Amino acid sequence: MRPVRIVLSAGALLVVLFAVAVGLLWARQESLIFPVRHEGVPVAAGGIWQVGRLHVPGAGQLSFLFADGAGDPIGPAVLYLHGNGSAARFTATLMDRAARAGVPVLAAEYPGYSANPGAPTEASLRATAEAAAEWARARWPGRPLAVVGESIGSAPAVHLAATGRVDRLVLDSGFTSMTDTIRHHLRWLPAVGWLNRHPMDNLAALRAAAGPLPPTLLLVSSDDPVVPAAMADRLAEAIPASTVFRSARPGHPVLHGDPAALDALLAWLRRAGSLPSQARMG
Known part of the structure; x- marks a missing residue:
């Protein structure tokens, strides 16, 4: 009987350890989904980049960065929604060449990031994106508005596109x-759909869009350690007017690791700038 008891005890221990692991994932998922928030480094102006502020319900006054650009007065403006380990200041560094080439850029910052009040959640990222899009429309009237969603920023970006708040x-x-x-x-891990409080279902949002989706560029690495490239293919299938740029460089996200991707983005924005606005505001 002793071997049986040992097996049962070992089985019970494994069940307990598994339950503890699942419980920790449930309780600490915000710190896992939003792991690095740069809380100790407030948003600060530098070079051509200025600090802007907007009110986000449930969070308060959020600081962000923007550059007005000085190029084609009817070319697209860009709203950039960064990934979960990044920050507005890194967006500004990445997009500085675009801004100096004349593209107006708003580098959004999330609740709980870079000394902003509030906490990052799926809902607060959406609210931030909506407020930032409204701010950009007011700041750069008459321009098409393109939103760039980087990694986790793809969720609020898709929300803007699916609800008709952006043109690209x-x-x-x-x-x-x-x-x-x-x-x-x-x-x-079992029952992920039940355990995850932040589903961020981009595919469902695209398929449920009330009107035509805007022209879309997908930047994908064939060797992405975080998001499989096959996911980009599924997103592209759901967006009729989509173009896919495939980077030969490994890494995540693409723009931060492949200079050719930024060239492709700027070229695509110039071409897309000649297209009529599709935003369905109101």
Whole structure:
């Protein structure tokens, strides 16, 4: 009987350890989904970049960065929504060449990031994106508005596109959903859809869009350690007017690791700038 008791005890221990692991993932998922928030480094002006502020319900006054650009007065403006480990100041560094080439850029910052009040959640990222899009429309009237969603920023970016708040959509290393991404990395974890409080279902949002989706550029690495390239293909299938740029360089996200991707983005924006606005405001 002793071997049986040992097996049963070992089995019970494994069940307990598994339950503890699942409980920790449930309780600490915000710190896992939003791991590096740069709380100790407030948003600060520098060079051509100025600090702007906007009110986000449930969070308060959020600081962000913007550059007005000085190029074609009817070319697209860009709203950039960064990934979960980045910050507005890194967006400004990345997009500085674009801004100096005349493209107006708003580098959004999330609640709980860079000394901003509030906390990052799926809902607060959406609210931030909506307020930032409204601010950009007022700051640069008459210009088409393109939103760039980087990694987790793809979720609020898709929300803007699916609800008709922007004229162009760019997804850098975008996922089909956060739930799918968690399943990809934690294959042993059951009931991910139930455990995850931030589903960020981009594919469902695109398919449920009330009107035509805007012209879209997808930036994808064939060797992305975070978001499988196959997810970009599924997103492209859901967007009729989509173009896919495939980077030969490994990494995540694409724009931060492949200078050719920024060239492709700027060229695409110039071409897309000649297209009529599709935003359905109101």
